[in-house]
Amino acid sequence: MKILHVFNRHRGGGGADNAWDATIALSRRRGLQVSTFERDSRDLPPGLAGKLSAFANGLYAPGAMRDFAARIAADRPDIVHTHELYPLLTPWLFELCAEAGIALVHSAYDFRITCPIATHHDGRGVCTRCLDKGAHQVVLRNCRGNRFESVAFAARHGIARWRDFYRHVDQFIVLTEFSRGWLSTHADIPAERISVNECAIPADPDPVDPAQGRYIGFAGRFVPEKGVSLLLAAARMTGIPIRMAGPAGCDPAPFEAQGVSVTIGGDPATLRDFYRGARALVVPSRWFETFAIVAGEAMAQGVPVIAARIGALRDTVREDATGLHFAPDDAGDLARQMRRLWEDDALCRALGAAAHCDVTARFSEEAHFRRLIAACDRALASAKR
Incomplete structure (x- = not known):
């Protein structure tokens, strides 16, 4: 199985970055043919120039689109497995996968699909207003604490909903049953298109008292x-x-x-x-x-x-x-x-x-890998249909 992992690293790292790094490393150890296509938010220039670049690329990233199209044409992976994509990649890449007939798996580590800022927390408390009233609520409530950033996050979320990018995903991977139920209920994604695969976390052989x-x-x-x-x-x-x-x-x-x-x-x-x-x-x-x-x-x-x-x-x-x-x-x-x-x-x-x-x-590596392969098999079967 030939898999191309696609991700945008967060500027400060974090749990999601660690999770996909662990999955990629495990896949290589288990003999899968794995390659990566990545961008890194730390490469953005400082100050206003970086914010403008993130804003523009979050809406549409022409350079990344060209590079990705060339990559899948040259490598012809069986599966493209995407992780975090904003701000330097964006889910416009999903359309290229669909056009090329490549099975697509997407790991959802947060609530990016249903919330413009990915947390359903507006700085004051849990918030689901955008689900009912639209992404412009991010701007009205200034959920990012910065009006420019709030506009940028609302705009890219609005484009994702307008283009319905996630219809191209053959199999979603989430980390818990809670997230599976959330996407099924609030994003209208059929439960059979969502696999649960907890993170791979090795238990220390010498547990502490x-x-x-x-x-x-x-x-x-x-x-x-x-x-x-x-x-x-x-x-x-x-x-x-x-x-x-x-x-x-x-x-x-x-x-x-x-x-x-x-x-x-x-x-x-x-x-x-x-x-x-x-x-x-x-x-x-x-x-x-x-x-x-x-x-x-x-x-x-x-x-x-x-x-x-x-x-x-x-x-x-x-x-x-x-x-x-x-x-x-x-x-x-x-x-x-x-x-x-x-x-x-x-x-x-x-x-x-x-x-x-x-x-x-x-959370063992064996259990994680078994669930990962099962999700990939379901994606391949879905893509063939």
């Missing part, structure tokens, strides 16, 4: 929808020490000023040590999430997770089995669950052990 953890951790971007302020409020209520880890580009200063230890960037070994030093990881997201790779990574070390009872977090973290849930946006309920794990060694160990077993069974 989480009851020895010295803090409760948070890992992720320091943005409103991730709920960092909620965690800080809960920490003040409990007095429990917390530590935070964020990708390169995050500003640690506001949190360090409050006495919080913050790690920025770092290699996988650094992040592994961060998880292994924690008694629990908190995922206090205020948006639906589509998986939360950090939750899986912590569980892979034998560390339980305290997650908001929202979106796909209910799939990734199994309530009272591999972790605890709390009411979304409720700092008091989060504080209550933090105290439970902080004060109960037996509960902490039991949840951590179960979390490690769950990662071993559900």
